[in-house]
Amino acid sequence: MVKALGEDLPKEKFxxxxxxxxxxxxxxxxxxEILHKAQDIFGYLPRDVQLYIARKLGIPGAEVYGVVSFYSYFTTKPRGKHTISVCMGTACFVKGAERIATKLKEKLGIEADEITKDGLFTLKYVRCIGACGLAPVVMVDDKVFGRVKEDEIDEILDKYRS
Structure with a gap:
């Protein structure tokens, strides 16, 4: 086990x-590519994993952190089993993304960038998913849900609870 920010990271993953x-x-x-693989293995990119990668590649830790913090795909905090992304781009916002986000927070009992108590979901807001014609858009993992209405949220969540 390797200690990272109060956590034990399994040596097998390293x-x-x-x-x-x-x-x-x-x-x-x-x-x-290496950061993608590391996030697949660990589920997120804690500081110790970033420093490990930096040492293996012979580059500064700050360079690794710069890439991790620039791309929204990467996360330095653990995520739930499923990541729910609510698009807050202009088209989605105008078509009610804020109401969808509020309903999701209420149903999940969390704020953005938090994990549900059961570890099943993480909620996050993204700038644009690139599906403006389907606004408002919610993505769960890699699946896009378009023209989402508040009364469809339970149905979407139930698909991932089972």
Whole structure:
């Protein structure tokens, strides 16, 4: 076990990440690919994982953190099993995304960037999903739900609860 911000991160996960990095032809220009793999393995990118990657690639930790903090896909905090993203782009906002977000917060009992008590869901707001014609849009993991109405939220959540 490796301690990270009060957590124990399994050595096996570091071993898996090391094996992935070592299997690459070259790591030059591969930071984003490695971060994706690390997030797949750990579920998020805590500081210790970022520093491990920096050491393996021979680059500053600040460079790794800069990439992690720039892209909204990456997270430094644990997430629930399913990530619910509410698009807050202009088209979605105008078509009621704020009401959808409020309803989701109420149903899940959490605020944005929090995890439900059962560890099943994380709620987050995103700038734009790129499906403006389907506004308002909610994404659960990689599935897009378009023209979402408040009364459809229970049905959407139930698909992921079972």
């Amino acid at each position: 071993d898996e990440l090391e094996k992935f990095i070592d299997s690459m032809q070259t790591t030059k220009g591969a930071l984003i």
